[in-house]
């Protein structure tokens with residue numbers, strides 16, 4: 001347990017944790033028949049049942065008090081008003097402006113950024129329509145049939161999540177592909193599937209300095225040239241998105257095929273920006289706009305709802321309750337919707353790159369746990385994989401289940417079965433199965449007494465495992481937008497409580513620098529001997545097979 005000792009209201013939570021540690025969720029449900037009515041809420045098309053958490057009114061009041069003491073309302077205001085809350089990079093954090101459809105200006109350095117955002121929306125719409133109407137033609141005059149997004153991290157995960165979430169909205173006749181990793185297998189597979197005459201590459205990189213993206217973009221360019229596209233026609237096959245317009249120019253992508261991005265949009269929050277061009281191309285601009293509006297609705301809720309009725313605040317504070325007061329290490333998000341299968345991957349970057357920090361905003365080392373290990377997948381597959389550990393393992397792993405009430409493809413009984421499984425998992429985690437229940441069940445089934453004694457301990461399921469259920473009516477563009485924004489704001493809430501800068505990512509730099517050095521050693525002649533013995537050995541092992 002690592003309580004947030006910098007906040008005096010934390011003491012009360014330590015006390016409440018001790019009180020609740022001996023109480024089972026079953027008892028909480030037995031004691032209060034209204035528990036579901038009390039601990040559910042709705043916002044921006046999302047229904048949240050948080051009744052199966054180890055909480056009572058005192059815990060919620062104390063968590064709210066702690067959020068107030070941490071000045072969460074002030075922090076929310078500071079973010080939305082464009083204050084430079086990313087203090088290590090001196091930047092505002094305004095991905096929220098990208099999904100704002102109100103009339104008020106949004107100021108950065110004394111300038112309203114909304115006209116600029118509207119201009120890029122217009123340009124994204126134009127490009128989308130040109131492609132959809134067959135007006136964007138390749139070097140042999142054929143319309144675009146394949147689009148390939150070349151980008152990694154925030155220039156890949158969020159847009160892919162949204163695109164797959166919106167599968168029922170995909171326009172017909174356009175194949176979409178993704179290249180992120182520097183692994184040559186990945187791009188080779190994509191290049192094998194596409195037709196160079198009808199392919200449009202979208203090079204998405206906030207910095208336009210990311211090794212993987214630049215290497216893959218060069219490989220795509222070479223492929224096009226090798227396939228007979230003249231140098232002068234390359235522009236017909238490439239669009240680039242970046243804050244670094246100079247680097248795009250140096251790469252050789254025509255200025256008219258360039259979309260801007262701004263440093264006040266963090267990479268992992270950039271799917272709402274021009275980086276979302278791929279989304280617009282795959283689902284149409286109108287659906288992209290609906291996605292933005294759904295996220296905007298969640299922002300509006302986050303900005304205006306009182307802390308104790310605020311969905312991102314509640315979910316953020318519940319996370320802190322388990323990570324810092326119950327010693328949980330990880331948090332799972334399991335979607336009962338195949339179309340949300342990429343969501344955990346996006347959440348991993350969104351959450352762990354944001355809050356995987358150990359230094360407070362004013363430079364001190366924290367003495368409590370910060371960012372949880374985020375993981376998850378899709379039901380029901382996961383039930384046949386790792387749910388065993390959720391139910392009977394020794395660790396406390398809070399879970400969020402996301403289960404839409406209706407499906408785009410209900411297929412008779414299958415969707416009701418899917419939803420039933422989601423609810424059953426949530427219930428099983430909460431109630432578990434006692435020794436008495438197991439014994440009675442086996443005896444009633446005529447199992448021999450000695451087997452009953454032998455098997456009972458193996459069959460006991462402790463339950464008391466906290467979980468949330470998020471139940472939208474259906475995964476529409478608005479709902480997908482609201483869902484992603486919900487988690488973004490939850491991450492923000494936790495960052496404020498943990499006093500970290502959720503918007504920088506210095507930790508990834510060392511690996512990049514060392515990667516350059518190791519690459520130099522790998523490509524130098526002769527044996528390498530100037531690094532530590534393991535690095536030397538591994539480099540030399542590589543050289544053994546790559547002379």
Ligand SMILES: O=P(O)(O)OC[C@H]1O[C@](O)(CO)[C@@H](O)[C@@H]1O
Pocket residue numbers: 152153154155204205206207208209210213267268353505508
């Ligand atoms: O969009 P870019 O600049 O290519 O960066 C890709 C990703 O790399 C990171 O900087 C981390 O390495 C992420 O924050 C970012 O989303």
